[in-house]
Amino acid sequence: MTETSETIEYTIECTDVLQCYPDKKGGLFTVLNDIDIRVQSGTFLSLVGPSGSGKSTFSRLILGSEPPFRGQVLINGQPVQPPDRNRGMVFQSYSLFPHLTVVENVMYGQELEEINFLSKWVRPFTYYKKKRYFKEKAMEYLDRVQLSPHADKYPFELSGGMRQRVAIAQAMIMKPDILLMDEPFGALDPDTRESLQVFLLEMHEKTKMTVLFITHDLEEALYLCSRLIVLSPFYVVDSGTTQGSKIVIDIAYPGRHPKSLDDKYTPYFNERLKMIREKGFNPDVRQHIGDFNLEHSDSWRTLSSDNGESNQTQAE
Ligand SMILES: Nc1ncnc2c1ncn2[C@@H]1O[C@H](COP(=O)(O)OP(=O)(O)OP(=O)(O)O)[C@@H](O)[C@H]1O
Ligand SMILES: [Mg+2]
16 A cells, blocks of 8 residues: 555455356356455546456445455445445436336336325325425436436436436436446437546536446547456466456556546557557467566555465365
Protein backbone atom coordinates (compact mmCIF):
# COMPACT_ATOMS: atom_id res chain seq x y z
CA MET A 1 0.00 0.00 0.00
CA THR A 2 1.12 3.55 -0.56
CA GLU A 3 1.73 5.95 2.31
CA THR A 4 -1.39 7.92 1.53
CA SER A 5 -3.66 4.90 1.25
CA GLU A 6 -5.02 5.37 4.77
CA THR A 7 -6.78 8.55 3.71
CA ILE A 8 -8.17 7.10 0.50
CA GLU A 9 -11.61 5.54 0.51
CA TYR A 10 -11.85 2.26 -1.34
CA THR A 11 -15.36 1.25 -2.30
CA ILE A 12 -14.30 -2.14 -3.59
CA GLU A 13 -11.44 -4.32 -2.34
CA CYS A 14 -10.89 -7.85 -3.58
CA THR A 15 -8.06 -9.97 -2.20
CA ASP A 16 -7.07 -13.37 -3.60
CA VAL A 17 -10.53 -13.85 -5.05
CA LEU A 18 -11.07 -17.15 -6.78
CA GLN A 19 -14.36 -18.22 -8.27
CA CYS A 20 -15.17 -21.62 -9.69
CA TYR A 21 -18.23 -23.59 -10.70
CA PRO A 22 -19.04 -27.30 -10.98
CA ASP A 23 -17.99 -28.89 -14.24
CA LYS A 24 -19.64 -31.83 -16.00
CA LYS A 25 -17.22 -34.36 -14.53
CA GLY A 26 -18.22 -33.60 -10.98
CA GLY A 27 -15.19 -31.39 -10.38
CA LEU A 28 -14.77 -27.64 -10.42
CA PHE A 29 -13.49 -25.29 -13.06
CA THR A 30 -11.91 -21.96 -12.25
CA VAL A 31 -13.40 -18.84 -13.80
CA LEU A 32 -11.61 -16.10 -11.87
CA ASN A 33 -8.19 -16.82 -10.47
CA ASP A 34 -6.58 -14.76 -7.77
CA ILE A 35 -8.19 -11.41 -8.37
CA ASP A 36 -6.66 -8.55 -6.41
CA ILE A 37 -8.04 -5.09 -6.90
CA ARG A 38 -9.01 -2.06 -4.90
CA VAL A 39 -11.12 0.67 -6.37
CA GLN A 40 -11.26 4.22 -5.05
CA SER A 41 -14.60 5.74 -4.38
CA GLY A 42 -15.87 7.72 -7.38
CA THR A 43 -13.90 5.72 -9.95
CA PHE A 44 -15.45 4.99 -13.33
CA LEU A 45 -14.05 1.50 -13.80
CA SER A 46 -14.46 -0.16 -17.19
CA LEU A 47 -14.13 -3.92 -17.30
CA VAL A 48 -13.46 -5.70 -20.58
CA GLY A 49 -12.29 -9.16 -21.56
CA PRO A 50 -12.94 -11.95 -24.03
CA SER A 51 -16.37 -13.58 -23.91
CA GLY A 52 -16.57 -16.04 -21.03
CA SER A 53 -13.63 -14.49 -19.17
CA GLY A 54 -15.72 -13.94 -16.05
CA LYS A 55 -16.83 -10.30 -16.28
CA SER A 56 -20.42 -10.98 -15.24
CA THR A 57 -19.16 -13.36 -12.58
CA PHE A 58 -16.98 -10.58 -11.19
CA SER A 59 -19.94 -8.18 -11.10
CA ARG A 60 -22.05 -10.77 -9.24
CA LEU A 61 -19.33 -11.02 -6.59
CA ILE A 62 -19.43 -7.25 -6.12
CA LEU A 63 -23.23 -7.25 -6.12
CA GLY A 64 -23.09 -9.95 -3.45
CA SER A 65 -25.46 -12.27 -5.24
CA GLU A 66 -22.90 -15.07 -4.94
CA PRO A 67 -19.96 -15.56 -2.55
CA PRO A 68 -16.41 -16.17 -3.81
CA PHE A 69 -15.09 -19.72 -3.58
CA ARG A 70 -12.03 -18.26 -1.91
CA GLY A 71 -10.71 -14.83 -0.99
CA GLN A 72 -12.28 -11.69 0.31
CA VAL A 73 -14.58 -9.09 -1.22
CA LEU A 74 -15.00 -5.89 0.79
CA ILE A 75 -17.47 -3.14 0.00
CA ASN A 76 -16.78 0.10 1.83
CA GLY A 77 -14.42 -1.81 4.08
CA GLN A 78 -16.97 -4.45 5.10
CA PRO A 79 -17.39 -8.02 3.84
CA VAL A 80 -19.84 -7.97 0.96
CA GLN A 81 -23.46 -8.58 1.93
CA PRO A 82 -26.34 -9.89 -0.18
CA PRO A 83 -27.60 -7.31 -2.73
CA ASP A 84 -29.00 -4.15 -1.21
CA ARG A 85 -29.74 -0.56 -2.18
CA ASN A 86 -26.06 0.40 -2.02
CA ARG A 87 -25.40 -1.53 -5.19
CA GLY A 88 -27.53 -0.72 -8.22
CA MET A 89 -27.54 -2.93 -11.27
CA VAL A 90 -28.34 -2.17 -14.91
CA PHE A 91 -28.37 -5.07 -17.37
CA GLN A 92 -28.35 -5.20 -21.14
CA SER A 93 -31.93 -6.38 -21.28
CA TYR A 94 -34.33 -3.90 -19.88
CA SER A 95 -35.19 -4.81 -16.35
CA LEU A 96 -38.43 -2.83 -16.20
CA PHE A 97 -41.76 -4.03 -14.91
CA PRO A 98 -44.02 -4.26 -17.97
CA HIS A 99 -47.23 -3.65 -16.01
CA LEU A 100 -45.98 -0.40 -14.42
CA THR A 101 -45.74 2.96 -16.16
CA VAL A 102 -42.41 4.69 -16.62
CA VAL A 103 -42.81 6.85 -13.52
CA GLU A 104 -44.11 3.92 -11.46
CA ASN A 105 -41.07 1.90 -12.51
CA VAL A 106 -38.75 4.64 -11.27
CA MET A 107 -40.71 5.02 -8.00
CA TYR A 108 -40.79 1.32 -7.33
CA GLY A 109 -37.53 0.82 -5.38
CA GLN A 110 -38.25 3.64 -2.96
CA GLU A 111 -41.83 2.51 -2.46
CA LEU A 112 -40.72 -0.99 -1.70
CA GLU A 113 -38.25 0.26 0.82
CA GLU A 114 -40.20 2.95 2.60
CA ILE A 115 -43.89 2.50 2.11
CA ASN A 116 -45.87 0.15 4.23
CA PHE A 117 -48.61 -0.82 1.81
CA LEU A 118 -50.96 -1.68 4.66
CA SER A 119 -51.02 1.97 5.64
CA LYS A 120 -52.97 2.66 2.44
CA TRP A 121 -56.05 1.65 4.42
CA VAL A 122 -54.87 2.31 7.96
CA ARG A 123 -53.25 5.74 7.41
CA PRO A 124 -54.24 6.82 3.93
CA PHE A 125 -53.11 10.45 4.41
CA THR A 126 -49.49 9.49 5.24
CA TYR A 127 -49.52 6.89 2.50
CA TYR A 128 -50.61 9.27 -0.23
CA LYS A 129 -48.31 12.02 1.02
CA LYS A 130 -45.31 9.68 0.77
CA LYS A 131 -46.40 8.44 -2.60
CA ARG A 132 -46.72 12.00 -3.88
CA TYR A 133 -43.21 12.75 -2.65
CA PHE A 134 -41.77 9.67 -4.38
CA LYS A 135 -43.55 10.61 -7.57
CA GLU A 136 -42.05 14.10 -7.49
CA LYS A 137 -38.61 12.61 -6.99
CA ALA A 138 -39.12 10.10 -9.76
CA MET A 139 -40.17 12.95 -12.06
CA GLU A 140 -36.94 14.78 -11.21
CA TYR A 141 -34.91 11.75 -12.30
CA LEU A 142 -37.03 11.30 -15.41
CA ASP A 143 -36.31 14.91 -16.21
CA ARG A 144 -32.59 14.20 -15.95
CA VAL A 145 -32.90 11.36 -18.43
CA GLN A 146 -35.15 13.56 -20.58
CA LEU A 147 -38.14 11.30 -20.29
CA SER A 148 -40.61 13.30 -18.23
CA PRO A 149 -43.00 13.68 -21.19
CA HIS A 150 -43.19 9.88 -21.31
CA ALA A 151 -43.80 9.34 -17.60
CA ASP A 152 -47.24 7.77 -18.01
CA LYS A 153 -46.35 5.43 -20.84
CA TYR A 154 -45.70 1.72 -20.42
CA PRO A 155 -42.29 0.18 -21.26
CA PHE A 156 -43.60 -1.42 -24.47
CA GLU A 157 -44.41 2.06 -25.79
CA LEU A 158 -40.78 3.19 -25.56
CA SER A 159 -37.74 2.69 -27.79
CA GLY A 160 -34.80 0.59 -26.57
CA GLY A 161 -32.73 3.65 -25.69
CA MET A 162 -35.61 5.19 -23.75
CA ARG A 163 -36.18 1.98 -21.79
CA GLN A 164 -32.53 1.84 -20.92
CA ARG A 165 -32.66 5.43 -19.68
CA VAL A 166 -35.60 4.46 -17.45
CA ALA A 167 -33.55 1.55 -16.11
CA ILE A 168 -30.67 3.93 -15.36
CA ALA A 169 -33.01 6.39 -13.61
CA GLN A 170 -34.49 3.47 -11.66
CA ALA A 171 -31.04 2.46 -10.44
CA MET A 172 -29.82 6.01 -9.79
CA ILE A 173 -32.77 7.20 -7.75
CA MET A 174 -31.70 4.78 -5.02
CA LYS A 175 -28.34 6.63 -4.89
CA PRO A 176 -26.25 3.47 -4.73
CA ASP A 177 -22.59 3.66 -3.72
CA ILE A 178 -21.79 1.43 -6.64
CA LEU A 179 -23.56 1.26 -9.96
CA LEU A 180 -22.92 -2.04 -11.72
CA MET A 181 -23.61 -1.99 -15.43
CA ASP A 182 -23.32 -5.21 -17.44
CA GLU A 183 -23.33 -4.34 -21.14
CA PRO A 184 -26.04 -1.74 -20.54
CA PHE A 185 -25.86 -0.29 -24.05
CA GLY A 186 -25.23 -3.55 -25.89
CA ALA A 187 -28.61 -3.64 -27.60
CA LEU A 188 -28.69 -0.01 -28.76
CA ASP A 189 -27.94 1.62 -32.10
CA PRO A 190 -24.68 3.63 -32.31
CA ASP A 191 -26.27 7.11 -32.04
CA THR A 192 -28.40 6.25 -29.02
CA ARG A 193 -25.42 4.53 -27.52
CA GLU A 194 -23.19 7.57 -27.86
CA SER A 195 -25.79 9.90 -26.38
CA LEU A 196 -26.28 7.56 -23.43
CA GLN A 197 -22.51 7.41 -22.91
CA VAL A 198 -22.42 11.20 -22.63
CA PHE A 199 -25.45 11.14 -20.35
CA LEU A 200 -23.91 8.51 -18.10
CA LEU A 201 -20.73 10.56 -17.74
CA GLU A 202 -22.76 13.62 -16.80
CA MET A 203 -24.62 11.62 -14.17
CA HIS A 204 -21.37 10.21 -12.87
CA GLU A 205 -19.90 13.68 -12.55
CA LYS A 206 -22.90 14.88 -10.57
CA THR A 207 -23.22 11.91 -8.24
CA LYS A 208 -19.58 10.78 -7.98
CA MET A 209 -20.72 7.22 -7.42
CA THR A 210 -18.39 4.33 -8.20
CA VAL A 211 -19.30 2.73 -11.52
CA LEU A 212 -18.32 -0.73 -12.72
CA PHE A 213 -19.04 -0.75 -16.43
CA ILE A 214 -18.82 -3.99 -18.43
CA THR A 215 -18.83 -3.81 -22.21
CA HIS A 216 -17.68 -5.68 -25.30
CA ASP A 217 -16.95 -2.40 -27.02
CA LEU A 218 -13.34 -1.47 -26.24
CA GLU A 219 -13.72 2.06 -27.57
CA GLU A 220 -16.72 2.62 -25.32
CA ALA A 221 -14.83 1.15 -22.34
CA LEU A 222 -11.83 3.40 -22.86
CA TYR A 223 -13.84 6.53 -23.59
CA LEU A 224 -15.95 6.21 -20.44
CA CYS A 225 -13.37 5.07 -17.93
CA SER A 226 -11.12 6.78 -15.48
CA ARG A 227 -9.60 3.33 -14.97
CA LEU A 228 -9.79 0.20 -17.10
CA ILE A 229 -9.12 -3.44 -16.30
CA VAL A 230 -8.96 -6.45 -18.59
CA LEU A 231 -9.84 -9.94 -17.40
CA SER A 232 -8.29 -12.53 -19.63
CA PRO A 233 -7.63 -16.28 -19.67
CA PHE A 234 -4.84 -15.68 -22.21
CA TYR A 235 -1.60 -15.56 -20.23
CA VAL A 236 1.23 -17.91 -19.39
CA VAL A 237 2.78 -19.15 -16.16
CA ASP A 238 5.99 -21.04 -15.51
CA SER A 239 4.21 -24.27 -14.63
CA GLY A 240 2.60 -24.30 -18.05
CA THR A 241 -1.03 -24.71 -17.02
CA THR A 242 -3.30 -21.75 -16.44
CA GLN A 243 -6.69 -21.78 -14.82
CA GLY A 244 -9.25 -19.07 -15.16
CA SER A 245 -8.89 -15.39 -15.88
CA LYS A 246 -6.69 -12.85 -14.20
CA ILE A 247 -6.48 -9.10 -14.40
CA VAL A 248 -3.84 -8.81 -17.11
CA ILE A 249 -4.17 -5.05 -17.68
CA ASP A 250 -5.01 -2.34 -15.15
CA ILE A 251 -4.51 1.22 -16.36
CA ALA A 252 -5.60 4.72 -15.46
CA TYR A 253 -6.73 7.03 -18.22
CA PRO A 254 -4.79 10.18 -17.42
CA GLY A 255 -6.08 13.71 -17.73
CA ARG A 256 -9.51 15.17 -17.34
CA HIS A 257 -12.46 12.93 -16.60
CA PRO A 258 -14.87 12.83 -18.31
CA LYS A 259 -13.08 13.03 -21.60
CA SER A 260 -14.40 14.89 -24.56
CA LEU A 261 -15.71 12.91 -27.51
CA ASP A 262 -12.72 14.24 -29.48
CA ASP A 263 -10.42 12.20 -27.25
CA LYS A 264 -11.46 9.14 -29.20
CA TYR A 265 -9.53 10.45 -32.18
CA THR A 266 -6.22 11.15 -30.44
CA PRO A 267 -3.13 9.00 -31.05
CA TYR A 268 -2.93 8.28 -27.30
CA PHE A 269 -6.45 6.84 -27.25
CA ASN A 270 -5.77 4.67 -30.25
CA GLU A 271 -2.42 3.47 -28.96
CA ARG A 272 -4.12 2.37 -25.72
CA LEU A 273 -6.87 0.61 -27.66
CA LYS A 274 -4.27 -1.27 -29.66
CA MET A 275 -2.40 -2.31 -26.52
CA ILE A 276 -5.61 -3.60 -24.88
CA ARG A 277 -6.66 -5.51 -27.98
CA GLU A 278 -3.25 -7.07 -28.39
CA LYS A 279 -2.40 -7.96 -24.79
CA GLY A 280 -5.87 -8.70 -23.46
CA PHE A 281 -7.73 -10.30 -26.32
CA ASN A 282 -5.30 -12.00 -28.67
CA PRO A 283 -4.93 -15.71 -27.76
CA ASP A 284 -1.65 -15.74 -29.69
CA VAL A 285 -0.11 -12.97 -27.56
CA ARG A 286 0.00 -14.37 -24.04
CA GLN A 287 1.79 -12.29 -21.47
CA HIS A 288 3.76 -13.99 -18.75
CA ILE A 289 2.15 -13.52 -15.34
CA GLY A 290 5.13 -11.41 -14.36
CA ASP A 291 4.68 -9.03 -17.30
CA PHE A 292 1.07 -7.97 -16.89
CA ASN A 293 0.44 -4.30 -17.56
CA LEU A 294 -0.60 -3.26 -14.07
CA GLU A 295 0.24 0.42 -14.40
CA HIS A 296 -2.51 1.73 -12.16
CA SER A 297 -1.23 3.02 -8.85
CA ASP A 298 -3.90 1.03 -6.98
CA SER A 299 -3.03 -2.11 -8.82
CA TRP A 300 -1.49 -4.85 -6.73
CA ARG A 301 -0.90 -8.55 -6.69
CA THR A 302 -0.52 -10.94 -3.80
CA LEU A 303 2.95 -12.43 -3.63
CA SER A 304 1.79 -16.02 -3.85
CA SER A 305 0.68 -15.64 -7.43
CA ASP A 306 3.85 -13.88 -8.49
CA ASN A 307 5.61 -17.23 -8.38
CA GLY A 308 3.42 -18.64 -11.06
CA GLU A 309 0.50 -20.77 -9.97
CA SER A 310 1.77 -21.75 -6.56
CA ASN A 311 -1.49 -20.84 -4.88
CA GLN A 312 -3.73 -23.08 -6.93
CA THR A 313 -6.26 -25.10 -5.04
CA GLN A 314 -8.47 -28.09 -5.52
CA ALA A 315 -10.58 -25.79 -7.66
CA GLU A 316 -8.58 -26.90 -10.66
N1 LIG B 1 -23.68 -19.94 -12.20
C1 LIG B 1 -22.82 -20.55 -13.02
N2 LIG B 1 -22.68 -21.90 -13.01
C2 LIG B 1 -21.80 -22.51 -13.82
N3 LIG B 1 -20.99 -21.88 -14.69
C3 LIG B 1 -21.09 -20.54 -14.74
C4 LIG B 1 -21.99 -19.81 -13.91
N4 LIG B 1 -21.86 -18.49 -14.20
C5 LIG B 1 -20.92 -18.41 -15.14
N5 LIG B 1 -20.45 -19.63 -15.47
C6 LIG B 1 -19.38 -19.90 -16.43
O1 LIG B 1 -18.30 -19.06 -16.08
C7 LIG B 1 -17.65 -18.57 -17.22
C8 LIG B 1 -17.63 -17.06 -17.20
O2 LIG B 1 -18.94 -16.58 -17.38
P1 LIG B 1 -19.31 -15.03 -17.35
O3 LIG B 1 -20.75 -14.95 -17.69
O4 LIG B 1 -18.88 -14.43 -16.08
O5 LIG B 1 -18.40 -14.48 -18.54
P2 LIG B 1 -18.45 -13.05 -19.26
O6 LIG B 1 -17.05 -12.55 -19.31
O7 LIG B 1 -19.46 -12.19 -18.60
O8 LIG B 1 -18.92 -13.47 -20.72
P3 LIG B 1 -19.72 -12.60 -21.80
O9 LIG B 1 -18.75 -11.59 -22.33
O10 LIG B 1 -20.07 -13.60 -22.85
O11 LIG B 1 -20.91 -11.99 -21.13
C9 LIG B 1 -18.36 -19.18 -18.41
O12 LIG B 1 -17.67 -20.34 -18.79
C10 LIG B 1 -19.71 -19.53 -17.85
O13 LIG B 1 -20.26 -20.61 -18.54
MG1 LIG C 1 -21.26 -11.35 -19.24
